[in-house]
Amino acid sequence: xxxDELLNLEEQYYQEGFCEGQNxxxxxxxxxxxxxxxxxxxxxxxxxxxxxxMCDVIESYGLHNPILEKNIQTIRxxxxxxxxxxxxxxxxxxxxxxxxxKNKFRTILITLQRLNKDKKDGVLTFEAFEDVSRAIxxxxxGFVENEDTNKKNSTQDQAQSW
Amino acid sequence: xxxxxGDVWASDSDIETExxxxxxxxxxxxxxxxxxxxxxxxxxxxxxxGFNDGFPTGAKLGRQVGAIMGxxxxxxxxxxxxxxxxxxxxxxxxxxxxxxxxxxxSIFDQNFDLQKKHPLITKWTDIANIYCExxxxxxx
Numbered sequence: 001x002x003x004d005e006l007l008n009l010e011e012q013y014y015q016e017g018f019c020e021g022q023n024x025x026x027x028x029x030x031x032x033x034x035x036x037x038x039x040x041x042x043x044x045x046x047x048x049x050x051x052x053x054m055c056d057v058i059e060s061y062g063l064h065n066p067i068l069e070k071n072i073q074t075i076r077x078x079x080x081x082x083x084x085x086x087x088x089x090x091x092x093x094x095x096x097x098x099x100x101x102k103n104k105f106r107t108i109l110i111t112l113q114r115l116n117k118d119k120k121d122g123v124l125t126f127e128a129f130e131d132v133s134r135a136i137x138x139x140x141x142g143f144v145e146n147e148d149t150n151k152k153n154s155t156q157d158q159a160q161s162w
Numbered sequence: 163x164x165x166x167x168g169d170v171w172a173s174d175s176d177i178e179t180e181x182x183x184x185x186x187x188x189x190x191x192x193x194x195x196x197x198x199x200x201x202x203x204x205x206x207x208x209x210x211x212g213f214n215d216g217f218p219t220g221a222k223l224g225r226q227v228g229a230i231m232g233x234x235x236x237x238x239x240x241x242x243x244x245x246x247x248x249x250x251x252x253x254x255x256x257x258x259x260x261x262x263x264x265x266x267x268s269i270f271d272q273n274f275d276l277q278k279k280h281p282l283i284t285k286w287t288d289i290a291n292i293y294c295e296x297x298x299x300x301x302x
Binding site (some may be wrong): 030 | 220261
């Protein structure tokens with residue numbers, strides 16, 4: 001075997017290895033990203049769902065307060081149009097709506113506190129309400145425990161740039 | 163003399179074996195080098211693709227968990243003092259519906275897809291609906 005042949009062979013082996021590595025990488029990276037997408041999707045929508053559920057309960061109180069009812073209706077309508085994917089427009093729209101939704105919901109809780117002043121019901125502040133979703137989902141971009149402790153944390157490193 | 167000749171002229175099969183062993187080593191070496199370069203290439207793009215694929219499912223699960231928590235929390239705020247079972251259900255839900263439990267690998271298949279209804283969501287939707295009926299809230 002002469003020198004050129006040897007070089008060609010080295011190159012060929014390198015390419016074979018490269019393709020194998022790339023295929024494995026494509027599969028692994030996709031799944032790694034998917035797992036992280038599941039986490040972030042969950043974290044982004046917990047509080048929204050919580051507001052939705054709480055609105056149902058507040059309506060059942062039967063308080064017949066027009067402002068309260070109007071605010072709940074506004075939240076319902078706004079939530080209907082929210083897209084739950086990670087497309088650029090969907091994310092921008094979500095961020096915009098989410099701030100408004102949170103403010104609206106905050107006023108609902110304040111109204112509720114005022115209406116229930118004389119009763120012995122527990123008082124629910126927006127901060128306490130938010131804490132519940134935080135306890136469920138962790139901080140956004142927070143580390144999520146995984147059963148597989150050997151798994152490398154590269155997804156988390158990636159997260160910083162997203 | 164014969165021994166010397168024997169040492170110098172190895173048989174054909176010997177040469178072949180030696181040669182292919184070198185080739186195996188050569189292949190191993192360069193294949194590994196290629197593999198390592200291949201496995202770190204174009205990672206970002208695939209990560210993003212996977213992320214976008216998983217996001218909607220995560221969002222849906224998060225929203226469902228949130229709705230359950232919102233209902234139990236809302237009912238607890240008003241009736242928790244008198245309804246011990248409700249209070250307990252709310253505390254249990256807080257533990258069982260944590261993100262690491264809901265997104266536990268064992269619930270998904272190896273491609274991180276859900277093959278059937280999510281067992282924890284199903285369980286807690288049913289529990290929440292019991293209290294919805296009790297306190298006249300529209301069901302989850």
